[in-house]
Amino acid sequence: MRVNRVSGRVLEGPFEPVYVYEAPVRFWHWTMAICMVVLAATGYLIGSPLPAIGGEATFSYFFANIRMIHFIAAMLFVVLFLVRIVWVFLGNHHARSIFVPPVWSAEWWSGLFSQAAYYLFLRREPHHWVGHNPLAQFAMFAMFVLGSIVIVLTGLALYSEQYGWGSVWMNAFGWVNVLLGGSQMVRTVHNLAMWYLLLFAIVHVYMVFREDIMSGESVIGTMINGIRMFKRAPR
């Protein structure tokens, strides 16, 4: 199989299965997905708490537990995200793709537009890609990677606040506060970033199902066993 090295477009066959997502990446993907669900759910509840519960405050730690779960999932998310960045250097060529979209490549851009045209039903058939197609790559970068960076930084900034100015945490992340003009803005951006990531998530889920069904490539299975299958030859 001949593939364009920069954009990943499949140029010609034969179309044997390709090992795309290595095990750590797959493990990372699914753990990350669980984290995001937990974070979104607890985060939403922190922003819009459930109706007050009664009883004696001493015996209840309900809201604090929600926050605790949020913090644990958040720390896991941060670690996973950092691990993923390390994997950019350790992993294969595909491990890099969503972090460094080859915006300098004309071929990549043309692929991005052709894929967009395909999704807008302006093109009957897509090209075939190894790994992410350029549009997916772009979405991954702009929505998932950048969104995650924003939500991680604002999240850590909010987490730092409980330690107060002058603490190690604040020294590390207090600048986010200053940059955004205060704690209230940090929360708002954090909250917005959650919706941005959720928006990414639903588009992502839709696309993988659609592609799995409609394109000639395996998609969901690839994230499970790592192997991209080609069901039929690209036109």
Place this chain on the structure above:
Amino acid sequence: MSDTYYDLMRRQGISRRSFLKFCSLTAASLGLGEAGAQQIAQAMETKQRTPVIWIEGLECTCCSESFIRSAHPLAKDVVLSMLSLDYHMTLSAAAGEQLRANAHETIKKHKGNYILAVEGNPPLAEEGNYCIYYGKPFVDVLREYAKDAKAVISWGSCASWGCVQAAKPNPTRATPIHKVITDKPIIKVPGCPPIAEVMTGVVTYMLTFDRLPDLDAQGRPKMFYGQRVHDKCYRRPHFDAGQFVEAFDDEGARKGYCLYKVGCKGPTTYNACSATRWNEGLSFPIQSGHGCIGCSEDDFWDKGSFYDHLTTIRAPGLANLGVEGTANRIGLAALGVAGAALAAHAAVSAIKQASSRGRNDRVSDVEK
């Protein structure tokens, strides 16, 4: 021979004992302990009073009013025994030419050694003529008095951030001090107004230790603005328990539950209210049943309703069309739109797929 604070207090009839008591109270209020008290006592015994020029721009005088509410130390003692308040719009007995002469004399005599305290801020629109001082734009007077000052204290949220007159659309272009005076150390003491004891505490600290207080990244003294109202709030256990006031005067309100859901900004507001409290430690907004409105934070007027702890985001220029909401509302709406778009996309895809499959089938038939 100039007098030290101690000489002055002694000669004003304050006993050595009550002087030392004052020092330890001040030290305690600054969290310094016995060693700090001795340091304060020593400082006050050896220094003469620091000259202060206190001017007011676009403001409401709540800072001056708060200042005279100070109980430890009493405003009276600050004015008579600690500072030499040579120019103060609210308290000075002298008027006009004499008062202006006071300012000029202080600037000349104590060049580089006086403190400029600014309450309020200068408007820059209309060439500064939304606030006129001696017939001149206030901003010109501010620059003139700041030129030879040792340091500038920005009293309150007006001077520190801009406050109410700088809320959107800021018709007068009211501008905080640090954006006009850029070559002097500036200590921001935000709040609308700041707590009285925080104001006198900042001043006393500077006099006692002869240095500027340690500031955070936004220029506020860490000792008072290092933590959020939330971090020291006595209602925090109810927050952790998930016990919230759902509406004013409900059962939870009467039990003193957390005010987070009725808009308390304590979790995003850096101030000493929950620990130092107001008016001699009597109460603070949350204790009296109203959420914190975040009055010591930058731009707190434009962060949405005081009764929603989530910010209302208003699309610039579109707010009048009703394009606004909290991040959750905007997010849900965006998700809804995206969901609908995807459903439509899925439908079109299915139709295309079906028709294309049909066509392919026909083609195959022909090929056969």
Place this chain on the structure above:
Amino acid sequence: MATYQTQGFTLDNSGKRVVVDPICRIEGHLRIEVNVDKDNVIRNAVSTGTMWRGLEVILKGRDPRDAWAFVERICGVCTGVHALASVRSVEDALGIRIPKNANIIRNLMHATLYAQDHLVHFYHLHALDWVDVVSALKADPKKTSEIQQAISPWPMSSPAYFREVQNRLRKFVESGQLGIFNNAYWGHPAYKLPPEVNLLATTHYLEALDFQKEIVKIQTIFGGKNPHPNWLVGGVPSPINVDGTGAIGAINMTSLNQVKEICDRTIEFIEQVYLPDLIAVAGFYKDWAKIGGGLAGQNVLSYGEFPEIANDYSNKSMYFPSGVILGGDLAKVQDVDLKAPDQVQEWVTHSWYKYAQEQNGLHPFDGVTEPNFVLGPNTKGDRKEIKEVDEAAKYSWVKSPRWKGHAVEVGPLARYLVAYARGHKEVKEQVDAVLKQLDVPVAALFSTLGRTAARGLEAQLAARKMRQYHADLVANIKAGDLATANVEKWEPSTWPAEAKGVAPCEAPRGALAHWVKIKGGRIDSYQAVVPTTWNAGPRDARNQIGAYEAALMNTPMARPEQPLEILRTVHSFDPCLACATHVMSPEGEELVAVKVR
């Protein structure tokens, strides 16, 4: 325009010009310019507000439930009055009815401000116009003690006490760093108090500075802080819980006890210190009962205050009644209707704003606030430094409100005159007693001294009302009523698509109302007509002068370069703290600048 007549005054701006500089709409910076004739009598007076913050513009499009916090920041001295006016107006617009407890607590907080604000005004903003601090050093503390004991049972009256204060003062003066007392008019011949009374008043200056912070603690208990306590549309934010679990998080027995104690101490201080001092000082300045009357003897306006019945702002409910007196006719008090389009109107003919038709006034519901900073052709100086304004053109950031086209005075004196004319029992008793004690006729009220005296008397009534409201609150709680807020119409979804409202309020400085229009849950228009607008406002389309301007007319000045007389009269209106005033020669060269505290 050399000479013209209006409201019984002859204005002549041909004489020497004396300038007095800064108040914003309510608070901040005021400038006064006058022309004096060859005998140094004021023949023309010009009041210029030199500060504008644009809050009406800022409020547009905001949540009406938030408005109180914005407008509260109009003024930090009479803190809370704008918040009160705002929540009342929003409640009027939306048809929200507040619980009885909320009404009592609001009254209590408001009366607290009256007592504190009047006290601070008398001692810290006004007294130094009459009291020579340096002369107090010459006093015999023993004699001061005798005077004190003769006029009041106040316990702080020993010769040793006054000697101690005198010593502190002396050492302060001798330190060479006079701070707030530096470079003032000490020794000016207009100061007429004997040294002993000066020492008495100076001592109480310091005592009052300590005590004023105690009074406001009532606002802290119910509103969480002072200055700028918190308020709530639909009631008050502080819940009541006197016997249940968690009562310590609400208004409980200890808070009620604290309030009671503060009320008692306030009454004591006002009756044993403030009023005796006021009478003692006034006795030496009786000539000021003939100076500075201005509009007081003609037109005065009060909206009424302290609704004794919740949600009822009619005279049936108001402790201080509303009304308008025109032409000094105490026999005929007219009723005020804030919604009537022909009653309260604002002109901008001489203000730095723009109307489509500037010859007409606009009712606040139709109000427009669009800045337009232009200087008249006869202005001396320029936009970088105004030396003299041109009163024939626009000259102030303050609008000119009028009642049915009449310029009126507002404030404690106006409230007292309306109450007196309406036969208010306590007011009548107080006023008659003081007139008798000072041996002056009723007409003496229409003066600088009358304004200052009315304020003192009102502080006493306010303090007594504080105690009554505390008792009312306790009685109502005892009857089982704990409600402090009505949240039935809290959600904007329960509001009509369009609504407008206004409710009366009397700030310590006078008649105050906010006119609010709400559309789609947002503020569509917001106009505040505040006491200082009534009093400090410039001329109108018919060239009628405002209350400050009128009060200054025909005042003889001893030395124009030391315009103590201007300070006395302007201060008698209590034009807020930070108002600088300065004086220039006819050539525009500065003679002297005067600071109005």
